[in-house]
Amino acid sequence: YENHSVSRICHKFLRSNPNHNSLPVSNAATRRTNAQFTHHVGSGEFRQNHRWPNENGNDIALIHTPHVDFWHMVNKVELPSFNDRYNMYDNAWAVACGWGITSDGGSQPDWLQCVDLQIISNSKCSETYGHQPDGILCVATPGGKSTSSGDSGGPLVLHNGGRLAGVTSWVAGNGCTAGLPAGFTRVTHQLEWIRDNSGVAYY
Numbered sequence: 001y002e003n004h005s006v007s008r009i010c011h012k013f014l015r016s017n018p019n020h021n022s023l024p025v026s027n028a029a030t031r032r033t034n035a036q037f038t039h040h041v042g043s044g045e046f047r048q049n050h051r052w053p054n055e056n057g058n059d060i061a062l063i064h065t066p067h068v069d070f071w072h073m074v075n076k077v078e079l080p081s082f083n084d085r086y087n088m089y090d091n092a093w094a095v096a097c098g099w100g101i102t103s104d105g106g107s108q109p110d111w112l113q114c115v116d117l118q119i120i121s122n123s124k125c126s127e128t129y130g131h132q133p134d135g136i137l138c139v140a141t142p143g144g145k146s147t148s149s150g151d152s153g154g155p156l157v158l159h160n161g162g163r164l165a166g167v168t169s170w171v172a173g174n175g176c177t178a179g180l181p182a183g184f185t186r187v188t189h190q191l192e193w194i195r196d197n198s199g200v201a202y203y
Contacts, residue, residue, distance in 0.1 A: 025038065025041060025063060025065050030111060031112070032099055032109070036073055039065050041063055041065055045063055045065070046061060046062070046063055046064075047061060047062045047063075047197050048062075049061065049193060055133075055135070056135065057135020059167075059169045059185045060167055060185045062194065062197055064198075077155055077157055078162065078163050078164065079163060079164055079194065080163045080164065080188050081163075082191055082195070085189070085191045085192065086188065088122070088134075088137075088186075089158065089165050090119060090121045091118065091120070092118070092160065093117070093118050093159045094116070094118075094119060094165050094166070095115065095116050095117070095157050095159065096115055096117055096139070096151070096154060096156045096157075096166075096168060096184075097112055097113065097115075097154055098112070098113060098148075098151030098152075098153075098154035098168060099113070100113070100149055100150030100151030100176070101148050101149050101150055104175040115145050115146070115147070116159075117140065117146075117182070118139060119165065120138050120139060120140050120181060121138075122134065122138065125138030128172075128180055132183075135189040136184070136185070136186060137165060137166040137184040137185070138182065138183055139156070139182050140181060141178075141180065143179070146171060147182045148176035149176065151168045152169060153168060155167065165186070166184025166187055167185045167187065168184055169183050169185050
């Protein structure tokens with residue numbers, strides 16, 4: 001959403017960067033070791049949601065990067081419209097992508113993996129995990145198709161309209177192939193925070 005901001009997950013960022021010194025940001029990588037280019041950004045360019053981890057559903061951070069020129073190999077995923085900030089996208093289909101393990105106990109793949117998933121209501125998700133706040137978005141994972149360890153921070157993009165619905169946050173404690181709902185940070189719930197902390201005006 002603009003050429004200089006990237007959304008990220010707080011827990012992934014903090015675990016991989018405990019000293020908050022710098023972070024590599026790779027662009028347009030379909031192979032894990034072969035990005036089109038990589039920026040290294042300093043700690044002053046990170047902003048995490050101050051409500052995390054004390055308030056579930058706020059596992060998100062922003063990274064301010066140098067300007068990126070978009071072309072057919074490098075492009076953005078648009079945020080939902082600000083008018084959609086109360087849209088829960090229940091039953092909508094979306095695609096999640098990442099570099100997570102492809103089986104419990106497995107290793108990371110060399111190539112980017114994507115899976116189509118259906119968003120479920122928070123009331124349905126709460127049947128498995130107890131109450132889930134509006135900041136959490138859950139997807140069904142039938143047949144063991146799910147996000148997994150290593151996917152955190154990756155996008156969940158709506159089939160209809162191609163906008164960013166969620167950012168991968170967590171999976172069931174008993175494994176990604178258990179068939180239990182997987183959780184994302186709900187982007188519509190964060191639109192005001194993104195607007196206030198990115199310096200980018202959008203509608």
